Amino acid sequence: MSVEFIGMISTHDVSETRPAHGPVVDPDYTRRFARAHEEAGFDRILVAHSSASPDPNQVAAYAAANTERLGLLIAHRPGFIAPTVAARTFATLDQFSGGRVAVHIITGGHDAEQRRDGDYLSKDERYARTDDYLTVLTRAWTEEEPFDHEGPYYRFADFKSEVRPAREQGIPLFFGGSSEAAYRVGGKHADTFALWGEPLAETAQQIASVREAAAAAGRTDVPGISVSFRPILGRTEEEAWERAERILATVKERADVFGGRRQVLPVGPGATPQNVGSQRLLAAAAKGDRHDRALWTAPAAATGAAGNSTALVGTPETVAQALLDYVDIGATTLLIRGYDPLDDAVDYGRELLPLVRQEVARRDALKVREAAAQGEAEARAEHAVAAR
Numbered sequence: 001m002s003v004e005f006i007g008m009i010s011t012h013d014v015s016e017t018r019p020a021h022g023p024v025v026d027p028d029y030t031r032r033f034a035r036a037h038e039e040a041g042f043d044r045i046l047v048a049h050s051s052a053s054p055d056p057n058q059v060a061a062y063a064a065a066n067t068e069r070l071g072l073l074i075a076h077r078p079g080f081i082a083p084t085v086a087a088r089t090f091a092t093l094d095q096f097s098g099g100r101v102a103v104h105i106i107t108g109g110h111d112a113e114q115r116r117d118g119d120y121l122s123k124d125e126r127y128a129r130t131d132d133y134l135t136v137l138t139r140a141w142t143e144e145e146p147f148d149h150e151g152p153y154y155r156f157a158d159f160k161s162e163v164r165p166a167r168e169q170g171i172p173l174f175f176g177g178s179s180e181a182a183y184r185v186g187g188k189h190a191d192t193f194a195l196w197g198e199p200l201a202e203t204a205q206q207i208a209s210v211r212e213a214a215a216a217a218g219r220t221d222v223p224g225i226s227v228s229f230r231p232i233l234g235r236t237e238e239e240a241w242e243r244a245e246r247i248l249a250t251v252k253e254r255a256d257v258f259g260g261r262r263q264v265l266p267v268g269p270g271a272t273p274q275n276v277g278s279q280r281l282l283a284a285a286a287k288g289d290r291h292d293r294a295l296w297t298a299p300a301a302a303t304g305a306a307g308n309s310t311a312l313v314g315t316p317e318t319v320a321q322a323l324l325d326y327v328d329i330g331a332t333t334l335l336i337r338g339y340d341p342l343d344d345a346v347d348y349g350r351e352l353l354p355l356v357r358q359e360v361a362r363r364d365a366l367k368v369r370e371a372a373a374q375g376e377a378e379a380r381a382e383h384a385v386a387a388r
Helices: 027-040 056-065 083-096 111-115 123-142 180-189 200-216 237-253 276-287 298-303 316-328 341-387
Strands: 004-009 013-015 018-021 044-047 071-076 101-105 147-150 155-159 173-176 192-196 224-233 311-314 333-336
Touching: 004 027, 004 341, 013 341, 027 056, 027 341, 044 056, 056 071, 056 083, 071 083, 083 101, 083 123, 123 147, 123 180, 173 180, 180 200, 192 200, 192 276, 192 333, 200 224, 200 316, 224 237, 224 316, 224 341, 237 298, 237 311, 276 298, 311 316, 316 333, 316 341, 333 341
Parallel strands: 004 044, 004 333, 044 071, 071 101, 101 173, 173 192, 192 224, 224 311, 224 333
Antiparallel strands: 013 018, 147 155
16 A cells, blocks of 8 residues: 655645735746655655736746756646647656646636636536547557547547656646536546545545446546645644634635636635535535534635635644544545645654555554465465365
8 A cells, every 4th residue: 555645736825814925937846846845855846827827838848947856746628629739748748747637627616717828618618628639649649559539529531649657657637626527537547536625424425426427437546645734733722723724714804815816616605616626625514614523614614615726734743643534435646735835744744644545554563464374374274275
């Protein structure tokens, strides 16, 4: 068993609790942010996408040039460039970075946000287009001979890319969403299906839905599962919750302005999100602020669940165990980011990631010992039968 940790970077200092500082693209901050994640021991960093943000491919290339081993998870909306062009773009960066690229597919959950870039398709049409897009994208990375494609949204003839992914296993595809359409398309194509941090029971239901969709698509493998949180740590439980309440107060004060210089999606407690993922977070928050071991949904209620907005609150030991609770129900990847983005990434690397990895290693060692003991017992039984 292994657990992958993903962080998230931006190109300037901003969060729900921090007004935007500096230029939108601050090279020094971006470099320090990426290196902080590498030094903290993260496996990858997510580079987000919106209609107003810097181009994630360029940001990822800059981060790759300023780190040595850190993986890159590049958010990508299908439909704005041809899948054949995207295939070459990602494969080129994968080659230059030594095989560090993964792609996070976000089909788009809000009509107004899509229209800012000229996309007027309905949600169902967007998912149908994503299905067609990913069919072309993955073929472009794997086909040895030129191929034709004639689908509902894309049509190509005699295409073959000379640039391929750096690794034999290709470029991993992550896929985000919580609707039935997302399960269907992501279950068909994704190596890892990304969810926001809901209570354990609801998360288990989503994992089951993803696996059912993968099986319905004819897959024999099981997609990995990523779950996202906003950990809030303290030396004691009381200190962690005091910090959480201070964060919440600031979030409420800034609910109508956070997120940079322009709102990407409706925010604040009165927001009515179109995407099912945000709707599910608000439904969990309506049931209560605290769930399971350490899940806190109050920030989701305060922001209108704009993005991954549920927290895990407590000491590093408590939050580590809470993360492991999600591993126990099937999570293979944990995406965590803080409200003090750069400083929190450093703290996670020092206080949180080692605890989770140590426990995973302990469990792995125990399974090896148990398997060895079982093998010895079976061998003794076979020997006893043969000796009769």
